[in-house]
Amino acid sequence: xxxxxxxxxxxxxxxxxxxxxxxxxxxxxxxxxxxxxxxxxxxxxxxxxxxxxxxxxxxxxxxxxxxxxxxxxxxxxxxxxxxxxxxxxxxxxxxxxxxxxxxxxxxxxxxxxxxxxxxxxxxxxxxxxxxxxxxxxxxxxxxxxxxxxxxxxxxxxxxx
Amino acid sequence: xxxxxxxxxxxxxxxxxxxxxxxxxxxxxxxxxxxxxxxxxxxxxxxxxxxxxxxxxxxxxxxxxxxxxxxxxxxxxxxxxxxxxxxxxxxxxxxxxxxxxxxxxxxxxxxxxxxxxxxxxxxxxxxxxxxxxxxxxxxxxxxxxxxxxxxxxxxxxxxxxxxxxxxxxxxxxxxxxxxxxxxxxxxxxxxxxxxxxxxxxxxxxxxxxxxxxxxxxxxxxxxxxxxxxxxxxxxxxxxxxxxxxxxxxxxxxxxxxxxxxxxxxxxxxxxxxxxxxxxxxx
Ligand SMILES: Cc1cc2nc3c(=O)[nH]c(=O)nc-3n(C[C@H](O)[C@H](O)[C@H](O)COP(=O)(O)OP(=O)(O)OC[C@H]3O[C@@H](n4cnc5c(N)ncnc54)[C@H](O)[C@@H]3O)c2cc1C
Ligand code: FES
Ligand code: FES
Numbered sequence: 333x334x335x336x337x338x339x340x341x342x343x344x345x346x347x348x349x350x351x352x353x354x355x356x357x358x359x360x361x362x363x364x365x366x367x368x369x370x371x372x373x374x375x376x377x378x379x380x381x382x383x384x385x386x387x388x389x390x391x392x393x394x395x396x397x398x399x400x401x402x403x404x405x406x407x408x409x410x411x412x413x414x415x416x417x418x419x420x421x422x423x424x425x426x427x428x429x430x431x432x433x434x435x436x437x438x439x440x441x442x443x444x445x446x447x448x449x450x451x452x453x454x455x456x457x458x459x460x461x462x463x464x465x466x467x468x469x470x471x472x473x474x475x476x477x478x479x480x481x482x483x484x485x486x487x488x489x490x491x492x
Numbered sequence: 493x494x495x496x497x498x499x500x501x502x503x504x505x506x507x508x509x510x511x512x513x514x515x516x517x518x519x520x521x522x523x524x525x526x527x528x529x530x531x532x533x534x535x536x537x538x539x540x541x542x543x544x545x546x547x548x549x550x551x552x553x554x555x556x557x558x559x560x561x562x563x564x565x566x567x568x569x570x571x572x573x574x575x576x577x578x579x580x581x582x583x584x585x586x587x588x589x590x591x592x593x594x595x596x597x598x599x600x601x602x603x604x605x606x607x608x609x610x611x612x613x614x615x616x617x618x619x620x621x622x623x624x625x626x627x628x629x630x631x632x633x634x635x636x637x638x639x640x641x642x643x644x645x646x647x648x649x650x651x652x653x654x655x656x657x658x659x660x661x662x663x664x665x666x667x668x669x670x671x672x673x674x675x676x677x678x679x680x681x682x683x684x685x686x687x688x689x690x691x692x693x694x695x696x697x698x699x700x701x702x703x704x705x706x707x708x709x710x711x712x713x714x715x716x717x718x719x720x721x722x723x724x725x726x727x728x729x730x731x732x733x734x735x736x737x738x739x740x741x742x743x744x745x746x747x748x749x750x751x752x753x754x755x756x757x758x759x760x761x762x763x764x765x766x767x768x769x770x771x772x773x774x
Contacts, residue, residue, distance in 0.1 A: 350497065351498060357494075373534070384600075389601050393601065395523075398547055448596075463595025463682060
């Protein structure tokens with residue numbers, strides 16, 4: 333067993349884990365962050381996407397021990413004071429989910445995308461989400477939701 | 493899927509990593525970004541007793557200006573390579589190829605060095621590194637040595653890096669002012685290259701003064717299309733097709749569900765022409 337300390341959604345967690353434990357299993361089974369899901373287990377689908385030190389990663393392809401001393405944000409850590417993150421609200425408003433299984437990872441990747449490119453074209457949104465698979469929506473409303481967040485934050489920027 | 497049990501070691505310097513590896517012998521595996529190794533361990537295609545994580549060795553990360561070349565630390569993540577201004581200015585071909593690898597999440601974790609040592613013939617970093625005449629710095633119990641890219645790739649998943657050794661740095665001669673393009677052929681987004689071509693050219697007065705062309709997935713290792721490189725010298729944009737016709741010469745492409753060897757040979761000539769054309773435009 334190895335002792336690790338990871339800050340998860342702002343809370344410092346210290347635990348003894350087996351080195352072979354995947355970050356996604358640590359988050360779900362040890363910390364209880366079941367908002368992060370496992371879709372494929374082959375690192376293709378992106379459902380398990382979280383932020384590690386502010387950058388998106390597939391948590392099924394990272395060991396928990398690799399996160400020792402680092403910061404993780406999951407879908408459960410996006411909302412503040414009970415208010416949805418703008419990306420969560422936009423997914424809701426634009427009907428960007430059906431079964432919802434891809435949604436936690438899709439939202440985490442969409443947030444990362446806008447951080448790196450605040451004003452993406454439709455093409456750039458689609459390419460930026462290429463590591464996240466959705467079996468239900470056909471992606472159309474997901475792209476719309478991300479574009480809506482980009483548009484509202486750029487109008488906010490220009491009005492200040 | 494969960495890997496078999498292993499002991500985890502996280503050295504903080506290259507010296508410490510080498511001594512940990514020497515002590516562990518055959519039963520140790522080096523972990524870089526884990527984007528190839530962790531799937532392998534999860535599928536239990538390999539079950540090392542010890543895993544030596546290079547992730548805490550800060551000295552192996554980052555891009556340094558070495559005067560006539562760039563020195564890229566083996567543990568520099570793909571996303572940092574793509575975003576780096578020095579790389580974009582002096583080794584544009586590398587940025588063009590790396591930005592096509594996998595997806596953003598995997599590019600945040602996967603490293604340039606890890607991908608080179610993994611040496612998957614369909615991987616996207618071998619061809620540009622070969623075309624840019626890079627030199628690899630390898631350290632082991634016997635000290636440090638440099639290996640030219642032409643001698644680095646030995647076979648499928650086999651390189652000049654032996655057991656107990658580490659790739660520490662990739663040195664890329666500056667190709668300032670060269671245009672470049674990476675033409676990757678896939679059927680769907682987020683797929684490995686069926687074939688890809690890395691081309692970089694120096695244009696003088698509208699025609700090609702120098703050209704470098706690397707091929708992905710046209711054999712067990714990345715390859716240089718030297719016949720094309722020579723034929724391109726003096727070509728203008730209108731005369732590319734003839735010069736690129738020899739792109740598949742001396743290659744040994746695989747046949748699989750995505751296409752047979754003849755199909756890949758044809759693709760190589762078409763993609764080479766497209767890549768060189770784009771590279772001439774900038
Ligand atoms: C879903 C998915 C899609 C992908 N798509 C693509 C793609 O389109 N194109 C592409 O090129 N790649 C693709 N990859 C592979 C990806 O590029 C890997 O990240 C890369 O091949 C390995 O780099 P790493 O740093 O993650 O190395 P690791 O996985 O940690 O290590 C790889 C191997 O190299 C050894 N090693 C690593 N670093 C060193 C070192 N410094 N010295 C000595 N040995 C070392 C390890 O022991 C291991 O054997 C994909 C991967 C996934 C999971
Ligand atoms: S569960 Fe991690 S990528 Fe699918
Ligand atoms: S909403 Fe069902 S997988 Fe995306």
